[in-house]
Amino acid sequence: MISFDCCWQRPDFRFEAAFEAGAGITALFGPSGSGKSTAIRLIAGLDRPDRGRITLDDTVLLDTAAGTDVPPHARRIGLVFQDALLFPHLSVKANLTYGRWFTDKAERRIGFDAVIEVLGIGHLLDRRPATLSGGERQRVAIGRALLTSPRLLLMDEPLAALDEARKYEILPFIERLRDEFALPILYVSHAVEEVTRLASRVVRFEAGRVVATGTPSEVLAAVGLGSTAERLAALSLVTGTIARHRPDFAVTEIAHPAGTLTVPGLVGSLGQTLRVAIRATDVALAVGHPGQVSVRTQLAGTIAAVDAGEGPAAMVTIALAGGERLVASATRLALADLGLDVGDRVTALVKSVAIDERGLSRIGTGTTG
Template sequence: MSLVVDIRHAFGGFALDVSFEAPAGITALFGRSGSGKTSVVNAVAGLLRPREGRIVVEGETVFDAGARMSLPPHRRRLGYVFQDARLFPHLSLRQNLTYGLRFAPRGASGPSPEEVAELLGLTALLDRRPGALSGGEKQRVAIGRALLSRPRMLLMDEPLAALDAARKAEILPYLERLRDRTGLPILYVSHAVPEVARLATTVVVLDHGKVVRAGPAERVLSDPDMVRQIGVREAGAVLPAVVTRHHADGLSELELSGGRVFLPAFDLAPGERTRVRILAHDVILSREAPVGLSALNILPATVIALREGSGPGVMVQMQCGEDRLLARITRRSADALALAPGVGVHAVIKSVSVARIDIGGG
C-alpha cells in the first residue's frame, strides 16, 4: 500500500476517526465540506499532529502517536498542492517551476524541468510571469513545482475549487496524464463528483469525521447507498471503456463490458482506454428490448437492488456486463415494471446526455 492512515483527533465539537489504506494511483478523499478531508491531508503532511494513531507512507512510518514519533513536514518528502497556486509573482514560470528543485533530496531522481513542462503543457509559457497566466495554467505550475521537489507522494487539497468550469475542463486532462505517466501516488481532496469520477482509482468517502465507504472508484460511485453523500442529481455510474472508432457524423463509439455506446466525439484515439460517467437520471428502463427509439445506446442489464428515498424516486442498481449501472426512476414506474433483484431490463441512454467532462482519459 502507498499510504496507510489510522488516526484519531478531536477539534472541540468535531471528532476525527479515520482508517484507510490507499494503493497506487489517485486516492480521492470525498465528502461534504466539514467532513474532515483537509484535516486528514494535513495529518499526512505533518501540519496536524493527531492525538492517536499511525501514518505510513510508502512503507515508512512518518507518524506514530504510541511511539511519540512524528517526522517534520520537510522530512516526509510529500508535495502539497493547495487550492491557491501560491506562485511568486516576480519570478517567471520557469523560475517558479525550478524553485521546487531546492527541496529535492540530494541525488534524488525524477523528471527534468523540461519534462515536467511538457507533461503539463507549459513549454510555450516558460518565460511568462504568473500575472499573465490563467487560473488553470497557474495551478499546473504549482503541480509542476511540487513534482520537481521529487516527492514520493503528492497531496492535493481541492486544487480545482477556485477555477470556473472552463478552467477545470482545461486542467483535468493534465491531471489524467500525471496519474497515468508518472505512477506517483496522489491523495486528492474533492467534493466534486465529476472530478473524482474522472481521476480517482480509489475513493474514500468521509462523513462527520468517519470513513463510511472505501474502495475502487467504479464500485463506490455506483453504489446506491452513496446517494446521501453524492446527492441525487450527481448519482451515477463510472464505467471503464475502450474507444473503438470515431464516426463522420460526430459520434465516438466505445466498447463497455456490457455492450457498445455512442457518445459525442472526443479526441482519444481508437484502442485507448477511458472511463465514462453516466448519471442515474439520464437512464430509462424497459423490460423489453425497445424499438423505434431515437436513443442509440441500449444496454441489457439485470437488476441487483432497489433503494427507495423519502420522495417518489427509486434508485435501481443493475449489473451490466462486468460493471454496475444506476437508474433513477419513480416508484410508480418501478412497480409498473415489477422490478426486483434478478429481473432483466434494458437500460436506454441518450448519447447527448453524457457531458464531455464525464468522459475521462486513461
Template structure:
C-alpha cells in the first residue's frame, strides 16, 4: 500500500501530489515537466519534500511534521532509470548480484534463478554492458532492482530510450514482473499506449498538480479541448478473451462481445483475458458491412457522441456491444457524407496491423 501526500518546492516550480495505490502498476502520467520524476525521486528518498508524508505498507518513509526522513538505502525501494546505468566494468551477472548488496534486511529475498528466468537473461550473464543491446541492458537493470527484493519498484520512463521493437520486447517482461513477482510498481511515462496497457491505476499530473486519478479506461478517455489535438493521443481499451492462434497466418483471434478481433502474432494462451489498446486514428466507421475489404476486425457499435470543431477531423465516441467505449477519428466530411448521428448503429473497423500482440 502506497500513500503519498507531498509538496515539493523548487525555483519556479511547485509540486503538489496526493495519491494512493493498493498494488499492481500505478502509472504517473503527464507531459514532460509535469512533476512525474520528482514524485518518483521523493518516493526513493532522493528528494526531500517540503511538507506532507509518504508511507509504504504502513511504514512512514517521510513525515515533515515528525521530521522523519528514511534514507534511500533503508526504504527497500528499487529504481529503474531511463538509462540502464549498469556498471561498465562488471558482467551482467555481477551487475545483477550488486542489487543483492542492498537487501540486508530480514525480509524475503527474490530467488536469483527465478528473476533471470522471468526476464529471459540466462544467456547474457557473462557479457559486459558494451556487448548488450539497449533492451538487454534494461532487462539486466530491472533484474538488478528486483534482486534488491524491493517492497516497491520505481520505473522512470524505462522504455523512452528504446526503439519500437525493443519496447515491444520489454513490455511483456514488465507485465510478468507484475504478475509473477507480485512486486507493486510505480511507473512514470508520457506514452499513452504504455500506460493504457500496463496500469491498473493512473495518476495524471499537469504542471505539478494531480488532475485525475482512476482506472486507465476512465482517466485516458478523450479530454476536453480541440479535437485536432487529440487525434494521435487518444486510445481506447477493450477487454477481450483469446480464442486461438492461427499458425499458418500468424494471427491471434480474440473474442469480444461486439465481434472478433484479429491481432498479428501470438497474444496469450487460449482462454486468457487480454487488454487491447486501440488508437483512435486507427478506427474507421461503416454504416453496413462492406464487401471486399482488407480489414478483419469489425465490431458492432452505436454512436454515443460526435465532437467536432473548425478543424478537418471529428471524434466519434462509440459504445460497443458489451459496454466498452471506442473512440474513432474521421473527417468531418465523412461524418456528413455518411449522415452520421447520435444513436446510429454502425460497425467500428480496426486494422489488425495497427495492433501488436505484445
C-alpha cells in the first residue's frame, strides 16, 4: 500500500494532493500539467515537497515533519519513463541486468527468465538499443525496472512516445506483468484507452489536486458539463462475456443482460469476461425497438438521471438491465423532441466501429474460441 500526502508550491503551480493505492495498477489520470508526473517524481524521491508524508507498506519514505527523507536509490522503486533511457553501448542483456546489481541478492525475488518470458524479449538479448523498435526498447526498459525487484513500479506515460501501432503492441505485455508479478504499479496517463484497459483504480488530477478516486467506471463517468473537453471525455465501462467470434466479419460478440455488444477484432476466448469502454458521445438513444439500423450494439435500459445545463448538451445516465450504468451524451433538443425523462425506457445504440479495441480489458478466463 502506498500512501501519499504532499504539498509543493512552485512559482507558477501549486501541487496539493493526497491519495492511497494498493495492489494492481492504479492510474494517475488527467490532462497535461495536472500534477500526475509531479506525484511520481515525489514518490521516487527525485523532487522534495514543501510538506509531505509518503509511506510504502510499513516504510516511511518521506516525512518532512519528522525530517525523514529516504534517498531515491534506497526506496526500492522501479521507474519507467516515456524515453526508455537505455545504455546505447550495452547489449539488451547487459541493460537488463545493470540495475539488478544494485539490489541485494536476498531481495532479488523477480527472476530473469520470468521477466524475459513475460515481456517476450528473449530474441533481443544480444542486440544493441539502436537496432530495436520503440516498442522493443520500452519493453527492455520495463524489464530492467522489474529486475531490480522493486516494491513499487512507477510508469510515467510509458507509451506516450510510441506511435499507435507500437502502443497497441505493448499493452498486452503490461497486462501480463500486472497479472503475473503481483506488483503494485502507479501508471501515469491521459489516454482513456490505456486507463480503462489496465487500471483497477483511478486517481483523477486537475490543476495540481485530486478531484476523484475510484474504479475506472466511477471516475471516468463522473464528468460534468463544465467544458467541451469534459463532455467528450465522459465514458462508461460495460462488462460482458465473450459469446461468439465472427471471423468472417472480424468482430466479437459480447453477451450482456441488456443485449449483445459487438466489438471490433477477434479478442479473448469464449466465456472470458471483457470490460468495454464506451464514450458517452458514441451512444445514441432510441424509444422502443429501433427497427432496421446498421448499429449492432443495442442495449435496453431505463433513464436513471438527466444532467442538463444551459448549453446544448445533456448527460443521460441509463440503468441497464443487469445493474450496470451507461452514460449517453445527447442534445437537450433531442431529449425534448423525444419527450425523454427519468424513468423512461430506452434502447442505447453504440456503433461497433466507435469502440476502441485498445481499451478492451480481459478480466476473466474462458476456453479457446
